[in-house]
Amino acid sequence: MGVGVDSGRRPFTGGRLGRAIGAMSETRSWPFLLIVPSLLVILLVVLYPTLHGISLSFREMRLTRPDLGTGFVGLRHYVDLWHDDIFWRSLANTFKWVTLAVSLELAMGMISALALNREGPLMRICTVLVLLPWFLPNVVAANMWALMLDARLGVVNELLVRMGLIDSYVAWFATPTSGLLAAVFIEAWHGYPFFTLLILAGLKAIPKDLYQAASVDGAGSYQAFRNITLPMLRMIVVTAVILRVISLANSPELLLILTGGGPGDSTQVISLYAFKTAYESFDFGYAGALSVVTLLLLMVFCVIYLRVSRVLEK
Amino acid sequence: MAVSRHTRRMNLIAHGVGLGFALFSVLPIVWLVITSFKTEAEIVTDTITFLPQSLQLQNYRDVWAQSNYPSLMWNSIVTTFYTVTICMVAGSLAAYSFSRNAFPLRRELMLFYLVVRMFPAVLIIIPLFLILRTVGLLDTRFGLSLAYASFLLPLFVWMMKGFFDAVPPDLERAARIDGCTRIGAMVRVVLPLVKGGLGACAVFVAIGAWNEYLFALMLTSSAGSRTWPVGLQMMVGEFQLPWGLLAASGVISILPVVALFAIVQRAMVRGLTVGAIKG
Amino acid sequence: MNALAIRNIQKSFGALKVLNGIDLTLEEGGFLVLLGPSGCGKSTLLSIIAGLEDASAGSIEIGGREATGLHPRDRDIAMVFQSYALYPSMQVERNMGFGLEMRGAGVDERKEKVGAAADLLGIGALLERKPAQLSGGQRQRVAMGRAIVRKPRLFLLDEPLSNLDAKLRTKMRGEIKKLHQSLGASIVYVTHDQVEAMTLATKVAVMRGGTIEQIGAPMTIYREPDNLFVAGFIGAPPMNFVRGRIVEGGGFAPDGGGDRITMPAMEHRLEPGREIVLGVRPENLRPIPPGVSPEGLLRFNAVPDVIEPMGADTMVHFRVGQSELIARLDGQTEVSGSAPMELGCEASALHLFDATTEQRLRPA
Ligand SMILES: Nc1ncnc2c1ncn2[C@@H]1O[C@H](COP(=O)(O)OP(=O)(O)OP(=O)(O)O)[C@@H](O)[C@H]1O
Ligand SMILES: [Mg+2]
Numbered sequence: 001m002g003v004g005v006d007s008g009r010r011p012f013t014g015g016r017l018g019r020a021i022g023a024m025s026e027t028r029s030w031p032f033l034l035i036v037p038s039l040l041v042i043l044l045v046v047l048y049p050t051l052h053g054i055s056l057s058f059r060e061m062r063l064t065r066p067d068l069g070t071g072f073v074g075l076r077h078y079v080d081l082w083h084d085d086i087f088w089r090s091l092a093n094t095f096k097w098v099t100l101a102v103s104l105e106l107a108m109g110m111i112s113a114l115a116l117n118r119e120g121p122l123m124r125i126c127t128v129l130v131l132l133p134w135f136l137p138n139v140v141a142a143n144m145w146a147l148m149l150d151a152r153l154g155v156v157n158e159l160l161v162r163m164g165l166i167d168s169y170v171a172w173f174a175t176p177t178s179g180l181l182a183a184v185f186i187e188a189w190h191g192y193p194f195f196t197l198l199i200l201a202g203l204k205a206i207p208k209d210l211y212q213a214a215s216v217d218g219a220g221s222y223q224a225f226r227n228i229t230l231p232m233l234r235m236i237v238v239t240a241v242i243l244r245v246i247s248l249a250n251s252p253e254l255l256l257i258l259t260g261g262g263p264g265d266s267t268q269v270i271s272l273y274a275f276k277t278a279y280e281s282f283d284f285g286y287a288g289a290l291s292v293v294t295l296l297l298l299m300v301f302c303v304i305y306l307r308v309s310r311v312l313e314k
Numbered sequence: 315m316a317v318s319r320h321t322r323r324m325n326l327i328a329h330g331v332g333l334g335f336a337l338f339s340v341l342p343i344v345w346l347v348i349t350s351f352k353t354e355a356e357i358v359t360d361t362i363t364f365l366p367q368s369l370q371l372q373n374y375r376d377v378w379a380q381s382n383y384p385s386l387m388w389n390s391i392v393t394t395f396y397t398v399t400i401c402m403v404a405g406s407l408a409a410y411s412f413s414r415n416a417f418p419l420r421r422e423l424m425l426f427y428l429v430v431r432m433f434p435a436v437l438i439i440i441p442l443f444l445i446l447r448t449v450g451l452l453d454t455r456f457g458l459s460l461a462y463a464s465f466l467l468p469l470f471v472w473m474m475k476g477f478f479d480a481v482p483p484d485l486e487r488a489a490r491i492d493g494c495t496r497i498g499a500m501v502r503v504v505l506p507l508v509k510g511g512l513g514a515c516a517v518f519v520a521i522g523a524w525n526e527y528l529f530a531l532m533l534t535s536s537a538g539s540r541t542w543p544v545g546l547q548m549m550v551g552e553f554q555l556p557w558g559l560l561a562a563s564g565v566i567s568i569l570p571v572v573a574l575f576a577i578v579q580r581a582m583v584r585g586l587t588v589g590a591i592k593g
Numbered sequence: 594m595n596a597l598a599i600r601n602i603q604k605s606f607g608a609l610k611v612l613n614g615i616d617l618t619l620e621e622g623g624f625l626v627l628l629g630p631s632g633c634g635k636s637t638l639l640s641i642i643a644g645l646e647d648a649s650a651g652s653i654e655i656g657g658r659e660a661t662g663l664h665p666r667d668r669d670i671a672m673v674f675q676s677y678a679l680y681p682s683m684q685v686e687r688n689m690g691f692g693l694e695m696r697g698a699g700v701d702e703r704k705e706k707v708g709a710a711a712d713l714l715g716i717g718a719l720l721e722r723k724p725a726q727l728s729g730g731q732r733q734r735v736a737m738g739r740a741i742v743r744k745p746r747l748f749l750l751d752e753p754l755s756n757l758d759a760k761l762r763t764k765m766r767g768e769i770k771k772l773h774q775s776l777g778a779s780i781v782y783v784t785h786d787q788v789e790a791m792t793l794a795t796k797v798a799v800m801r802g803g804t805i806e807q808i809g810a811p812m813t814i815y816r817e818p819d820n821l822f823v824a825g826f827i828g829a830p831p832m833n834f835v836r837g838r839i840v841e842g843g844g845f846a847p848d849g850g851g852d853r854i855t856m857p858a859m860e861h862r863l864e865p866g867r868e869i870v871l872g873v874r875p876e877n878l879r880p881i882p883p884g885v886s887p888e889g890l891l892r893f894n895a896v897p898d899v900i901e902p903m904g905a906d907t908m909v910h911f912r913v914g915q916s917e918l919i920a921r922l923d924g925q926t927e928v929s930g931s932a933p934m935e936l937g938c939e940a941s942a943l944h945l946f947d948a949t950t951e952q953r954l955r956p957a
Contacts (some may be wrong), residue, residue: 022495034411137525291437493695
């Protein structure tokens with residue numbers, strides 16, 4: 001019979017290897033040993049690639065043009081970038097895309113969380129349903145909405161016509177402005193549950209007696225919201241906005257699937273431009289430079305945003 | 315009483331708004347399901363019908379029998395399994411260490427695990443492509459899962475740390491006096507208590523890996539490793555879109571996600587919030 | 594042989610010094626209570642004895658055997674935690690037998706020993722339950738049971754009763770005393786409840802800020818506290834203190850004015866002008882009938898501020914100079930508010946401390 005049987009004379013220690021690990025766990029370096037596997041993975045698949053990516057942005061690397069070699073080109077990609085119209089347009093689009101999407105998601109998340117912050121089974125079920133889109137893959141979300149917003153087959157057009165809001169079907173992805181707005185709308189549908197989730201948790205953490213005290217003092221519900229809810233939620237909202245801005249600016253997934261940058265470059269954001277440069281033109285050096293710029297902008301954003309919102313000082 | 319009538323009205327409005335948001339979230343998904351049961355003729359029509367005339371299973375049959383969808387799904391399952399395994403093993407250990415020990419640079423390390431989320435996906439993808447190609451893991455399911463660990467492992471560590479924090483350290487102290495080694499105390503006493511959290515974090519990571527598109531697009535190219543999101547997107551041709559097929563594939567693919575989410579949603583929501591708030 | 598001998602134990606967490614050189618011994622079968630205010634390092638000391646923390650310096654012997662650096666498993670100890678630390682995922686039976694299981698005991702042996710311990714504590718009917726299904730008192734018993742199953746050489750108890758309500762606490766206190774007597778075990782017991790210390794201990798160590806202020810038999814510490822801190826910590830209500838100075842002719846003038854107090858004849862040599870603190874336990878004060886002036890008593894003229902009849906006793910609050918004093922009088926005593934009365938204390942029950950060093954003044 002093996003060592004692992006509970007009724008045996010010896011306790012289960014997983015054999016010799018188990019005992020060796022057990023002995024290791026009693027050494028002083030144990031806390032570090034525990035971290036080693038994850039640290040290795042992260043160094044290997046995050047830190048090293050990132051540093052490598054940054055270094056690529058200073059080098060020539062086109063998989064389609066091996067004849068050019070992989071030599072050091074200094075700041076040439078960054079100079080090219082400066083003269084690249086598409087880059088500047090992407091930058092403006094990124095700004096629009098992130099600002100619009102985050103504001104819309106924050107507003108929707110705040111309102112829905114305030115509404116869902118009640119007792120009872122109905123609201124509990126609603127909360128679960130509200131969260132559902134967030135777990136939907138971009139591929140499904142984008143194609144689903146593409147069908148619903150379709151210029152000929154779209155159910156959204158049909159509903160809007162029946163409600164009398166538009167006269168005839170609209171090709172949402174045909175003009176730059178409506179294309180960007182439609183994309184923002186889909187992103188908001190997909191991403192607002194993130195804000196709902198965090199704000200709801202924040203609301204649940206606010207002690208109830210604060211509100212009782214305020215209502216004894218004669219504060220109305222708007223004043224209570226202004227003076228109690230918002231300040232208490234500040235930390236969470238700031239955190240959520242930062243996380244969301246980072247992921248919106250970094251990931252081109254939804255736009256790649258939905259519009260591919262069109263119509264007419266109106267949804268061409270930097271991350272998407274970088275990805276296409278890497279994936280379609282295999283120009284890794286230039287794509288690296290675009291990503292480094294994204295990273296720098298994000299870092300600047302985080303620093304400024306944290307300073308302006310002054311959450312760290314408290 | 316004026317106050318209570320006001321409160322009741324607010325409550326009513328809140329229920330209305332909450333219900334509205336729930337419908338807004340769910341109805342598009344419902345439409346996807348409905349579409350998947352329609353025939354192509356019903357979808358591509360000038361007069362939209364809201365409910366299918368009859369429950370057509372043809373789309374599902376086609377997905378199953380005539381496309382390579384089953385093998386795409388299998389690739390996704392394997393990749394997801396690898397990713398979850400990496401996260402569970404490496405991530406749980408690290409989360410436990412962060413939760414229990416005060417060692418030098420702990421704060422900085424944890425912050426580092428957070429900051430890596432700030433790195434643009436593309437910045438990581440390109441060198442990963444080169445690295446995986448060098449070590450021969452490009453276009454493999456294991457290579458892809460390693461790439462997934464780059465953004466899922468840090469999240470897993472933060473979420474899991476929250477669950478470990480909730481276990482009183484006296485339990486391990488008692489276990490050590492009872493004769494356990496440190497790792498023994500973790501395995502025998504602590505892990506059984508964070509089962510729920512571990513499951514939730516695993517599901518979260520699984521969903522993330524299952525849904526991912528960008529890395530898969532870049533890092534896989536053959537049928538032997540391509541995952542379903544890439545495969546589904548490849549069905550989207552230039553002109554005539556097979557909407558029914560797409561819808562059916564979509565429904566099949568999100569079914570596990572919805573099911574898993576429903577099972578562990580409470581623990582997962584808690585873990586997500588803990589991780590995100592503290593981070 | 595000593596059950597426990599600790600020499601010069603020091604402990605720092607980073608820059609924070611938590612223990613500054615602790616020395617103590619506990620004889621076989623003794624009951625040592627570590628008593629002190631919150632944060633003074635009691636739990637840290639206990640953890641070091643258990644081997645859960647490493648000391649920064651010093652050595653430990655358990656049962657005559659060097660134990661410094663040994664794994665907790667190999668120290669032959671058991672511990673009861675303030676939080677009980679029962680394993681939530683295991684039934685009571687497995688909880689209690691876990692230590693045996695880890696040491697490789699078989700099922701039968703475990704069953705027998707757990708059963709015996711459970712019978713001793715009257716928890717035989719609870720063995721199938723999970724900790725979450727137990728009341729506070731039951732959990733406490735299970736935690737005790739888990740400790741005694743292995744019959745270790747030394748028991749370590751960290752505030753085991755502090756999570757119980759007052760009534761249950763009194764009951765469990767009695768049971769622990771009985772257990773100690775029937776098992777004949779050596780126990781180190783941490784508490785900041787001085788009643789527990791007085792009733793249970795064969796030896797009390799009063800700690801403050803990482804050092805032992807006094808160590809000795811409970812009654813010794815009660816009767817002859819070494820310093821102001823110990824005097825104020827032991828006893829409920831605490832000892833009364835009056836600060837003041839010796840004046841010509843052997844009197845005592847309280848700080849902040851008030852009547853001069855005539856000191857009884859004492860063996861101390863107290864030169865005039867010396868600043869001292871006078872300590873009187875509330876229970877040592879008794880009323881002096883009007884018109885009588887017995888010799889050898891310290892006397893206070895008291896105008897009661899607050900009178901608290903408690904049945905058996907009556908607490909009388911009054912002032913001397915700036916100090917507020919309490920007298921614990923027999924419940925039968927007639928006390929009426931605002932009527933002046935005279936309270937006296939035997940010279941032998943008087944405690945004198947130096948005002949600056951705060952050390953006890955001993956007869957020269
Ligand atoms: N792991 C630690 N890191 C840093 N400081 C610690 C640690 N453990 C304890 N301390 C500090 O050491 C001091 C003594 O703590 P300890 O728990 O021993 O006190 P205690 O006497 O048991 O108090 P209590 O009666 O409240 O339980 C405290 O000031 C505490 O803040
Ligand atoms: Mg303590």
